[in-house]
Amino acid sequence: MRERLMRFNFLTRFLTKIMLNILLIFFSLQFVLIASFESSEILNIIGNVFDGKLNEEEVKKLAEEISLIKEVYDVEINEEQIRKIAGDIAQINEQNGGYWKAKVNYYSLLPEDEQKRICGVQNNGRSKNGDAKPEFPILEKLANNDDCVTEIEFDARENWPDCSSFINYIQNQGRCGSCWAVSTASAYTDRSCIQRSLNGLSTSIDDPSLHFSSTDVMSCSIDYDGCEGGWPSKAWQWIQSNGVCTGTDHVWNNGCKPYPYEPKGKAEQVKCEAECKNTDWTTEYSEDKHLGIFE
Template sequence: MKKIIILFSIFLIINISTTTSDPLEDLLGGLLGGILGGVLGTLKNLLRNLLGSTLPLSEEDLQDLAEKLKELSRSGYTISSEELLKRAKEIAEINRLTGGEWTAHFNLESLLPLEVQKRLYGSLTTKANKGNDDEDGADKDGPPREKRQARRSKRAASCTYNIEFDARDRWPSCKPIINYVQTQGHCGSCWAHSAASCYTDRYCINEAKNLRSTPFNASYIFSAYEILSCSKENGCKGGSEEEAYRWIKKNGICTGTDYQRQDGCKPYPFNPGTNNPQLTGCSQTCTNSKWKIPYDTDRKHYGTLKLLRKINLMSSICSDRRRLFGRRS
């Protein structure tokens, strides 16, 4: 078998060198064949030579990138050597700017075609100046907008930026929940995940403030899928975090984890590797048959939008979003 793999790899290299203009794309095609070992090793060597001077990678990182490229091929996509090198330069620049505070890596999303990445952004911007206002564009209980803006400008002028605050240190029992990052897969549902995750964090912090326990289990994780499937936004085609919060305020929200854990009332149903996931409508019952708490009992109606309206905790990142695709926890 080892001889077959070696011969297959040699044949593939000869074939690439004589018939193609981009060996990377051909190797990605070879990964879909039945003999992967030799192709994967050849791919790692190609990546090492291609990226070495731009983004030096350890053996572990090379293996990880090769596996992600294999996953990319299985999803029906490919990437050219030129485009991969371009994205490597972007990651190297991010790491230069962060100064070691955190390190960007290749992940599957950063390897997808740009048009696919754009579909995943999902977060639709709201009208200018509405981010800190109530439903009708004004805070009925506060001063006129002009005075509020003047106060904000005055505070900003005297603001000290060297103050560090980490909610995970302030409420350590919530650290596992705050650190919990979900995968949206190939659905433009970041808006729903953002709202559900922020709501989850705020719920935990409120419990911790009142000296109640905050175990890291499905009872304390709220469902991005419920927002995605039941609010009036555009599902996998995008939505607004602000409108998602309004929906939570009006309807409440049930529990639900990510696809991997499949726990809670309405866990996320989409496998990260599924292309073009389709919503099946809003369910008025729990979609997880193993969850024993009835839907109407499971839903929580916690807090109001006032805190978010006043200090705008939840804002979309609307510029240079592609940089976020390089982040890996």
């Protein structure tokens, strides 16, 4: 009797495991089917709106960005919205005389309130904590030379090819109005690379010591939450006076102070600290600083 009971219990557990595995496979297939349906639907919408104006790679990238926005912001982007954005971009391209070409990108697809959230440049007046806009000397306006009729095209990536990977890279600032700090740190990184190239030094984008920290700028050049906005001009002044440490984007997560915010999730305030946040980084914060004068 006891042996039969043990066999029964074993059989029951065995069948239960089989049923659980079947259910797991079923729900996994359902998820895949739903995801495939949604991806197919997005691709159809893009195809209807742009009607062959985008190549296969551009269509795929746009579909991925729409899916990411849905995942991060829980926002459905419908065909009407994409048509409006596409119409606005077409109008821009008609008005710019063909000098450059605007395209649909991740940021143009964001909800309006999220677009405002990440636009953190303070152009005038005072910041949210009352800080006044920094004063800078106004350069004299240069008179136009009527004899100069030559149209000049300048691409920094072509002019300094050793630094094209740096110049061409755009860091994702996440859900934080830190564009004023991210752009300044990125421009400083580019200019540092250009100077190194002119001096015959290494300009490898794979070297984390050649990337400079927007986190250091964002958290230390002002005395309030850098996600609330700031001034690029003040950031440049701070770098010149205090120096900036190394730090890559969130994905690479390298250097002394890497960027803390991923594309999704709330951006919590980062405090200014005179130490590296990356515990694997062997250079001390004070020694890692680079001043605004390029070596």
